[in-house]
Amino acid sequence: MRKKKIFAVAAIMAMAVFAAACGKKAEDSTKASTASESEISETDKASPSTLTEDSPEIKELESMTVPEEPKVSEMGKITLPDLSTISVTVAPMENVTQEEVDNAINQTLEENLTTVDEAAKEGDTVNIDYSGSIDGVKFDGGTAEKQDLKLGSGRFIPGFEDQLIGKKAGEKVTVKVTFPKEYGNTDLAGKDAEFEVTVNAVKRQAELTDEWVKNYAGTTAETVESYRDQVREQLQNRKEFAYHSEIQDQAIQQISDKTEVELSKKFLEYAKAYILNAQLNQYKQYGMSAADVINMSGKTVEQFKEDAYANAEAYAKQLFIMRKLADEQNIRATDALLDSLAEAESSLTGEETNRIKLIEQYGKELVEEAAIRNAVMEYVESKIKVTEQEVPYETQMDIGKDAGNSTKETTASTSEAASTETETKKN
Numbered sequence: 001m002r003k004k005k006i007f008a009v010a011a012i013m014a015m016a017v018f019a020a021a022c023g024k025k026a027e028d029s030t031k032a033s034t035a036s037e038s039e040i041s042e043t044d045k046a047s048p049s050t051l052t053e054d055s056p057e058i059k060e061l062e063s064m065t066v067p068e069e070p071k072v073s074e075m076g077k078i079t080l081p082d083l084s085t086i087s088v089t090v091a092p093m094e095n096v097t098q099e100e101v102d103n104a105i106n107q108t109l110e111e112n113l114t115t116v117d118e119a120a121k122e123g124d125t126v127n128i129d130y131s132g133s134i135d136g137v138k139f140d141g142g143t144a145e146k147q148d149l150k151l152g153s154g155r156f157i158p159g160f161e162d163q164l165i166g167k168k169a170g171e172k173v174t175v176k177v178t179f180p181k182e183y184g185n186t187d188l189a190g191k192d193a194e195f196e197v198t199v200n201a202v203k204r205q206a207e208l209t210d211e212w213v214k215n216y217a218g219t220t221a222e223t224v225e226s227y228r229d230q231v232r233e234q235l236q237n238r239k240e241f242a243y244h245s246e247i248q249d250q251a252i253q254q255i256s257d258k259t260e261v262e263l264s265k266k267f268l269e270y271a272k273a274y275i276l277n278a279q280l281n282q283y284k285q286y287g288m289s290a291a292d293v294i295n296m297s298g299k300t301v302e303q304f305k306e307d308a309y310a311n312a313e314a315y316a317k318q319l320f321i322m323r324k325l326a327d328e329q330n331i332r333a334t335d336a337l338l339d340s341l342a343e344a345e346s347s348l349t350g351e352e353t354n355r356i357k358l359i360e361q362y363g364k365e366l367v368e369e370a371a372i373r374n375a376v377m378e379y380v381e382s383k384i385k386v387t388e389q390e391v392p393y394e395t396q397m398d399i400g401k402d403a404g405n406s407t408k409e410t411t412a413s414t415s416e417a418a419s420t421e422t423e424t425k426k427n
Helices: 008-016 023-030 037-043 057-062 098-111 208-214 224-258 264-282 291-297 301-309 312-328 335-348 355-362 364-383 393-399 414-419
Strands: 076-079 087-090 114-116 123-133 139-150 172-178 192-204 260-263 383-389 406-410
Touching: 057 291, 057 301, 087 224, 098 224, 098 264, 114 260, 139 192, 208 224, 224 312, 260 264, 260 312, 264 291, 264 301, 264 312, 291 301, 312 364, 335 355, 335 364, 335 406, 355 364
Parallel strands: 087 383
Antiparallel strands: 076 260, 114 192, 123 139, 123 192, 172 192, 383 406
């Protein structure tokens, strides 16, 4: 049996947005408390009183601290369902095809082009500077520097790319084109234009050879054959991750639906502070201060806080479930657990890492949270019933066929889940 692979990056990022998501049920029942970055920019509203970083209420918000998370015994009361009553249905896990391996390798080759001292041909990528004009007058949007353009991609207006074929790095060429009549910019539609183009470099997709593999930093392989094997294994690991993630996502949602909780005041206050702080930190990653966000939302500080708090109960419930299960199974963020997380990421990304690097990249708290969550979900998966259907559930619903599908069920033992992958028997 192979060890179950956990995509650490995805797991860590899932925990990073956990506060905002709060489960599918919360999304359905609670209006989103904040707009996306694009929605905010489109709203372009000012709050009744424009706030600044010096506004007293903003200073108070910025100085807010999240209290320490209460112990499980202080979170309130919780009654979890019998995990053996949880049943999920998923499509069988597929094996990686040769086409998928070839496509992945081709994508890697396309992303790691080699600069050549040769004339450009169709399929090559040229790096160019260009300046466009109509009747000798430059127009907006017609000038750029160091732009990569794949010849034959059709990204530029008809005729532009063709005139760069045969050109070498350092050459200058006047490209003459006519904007299509249906061009989006009516000021340019149907007009003749000239572009003064300088070819900075010609780049070409390398051939897959043993020499290329040895020089490629993204693999430890030294031959084409061993590189293909590594890519296949990595893709298969990702399929396994997706398969088990689907099982676990369905399971935790059902557990949440069937769990009875009574949250303590202390825990709910913690959840409110955590949610609000998480939202503000998320915007800070885009360079937006609390004053910026609230001004553009058109809300007062109190309205913004109340909208954030609307998700606190759902977040607290899911966190309570996770903490209770971890406590019952004595799951802790040990070095061994973090090492397992790092090993899993290495096997899936192809990049060697360890728990120290993960902590440096994501922070100790987030990495430990992901490791605990993964262990809890492995335990959950080991206790529930998993049914595989040959026809994916969505497809079955679309075509209206409720019978005739071959199903196979598995309930892995707790001992197997502790160290190995939950396996489904296949005919």
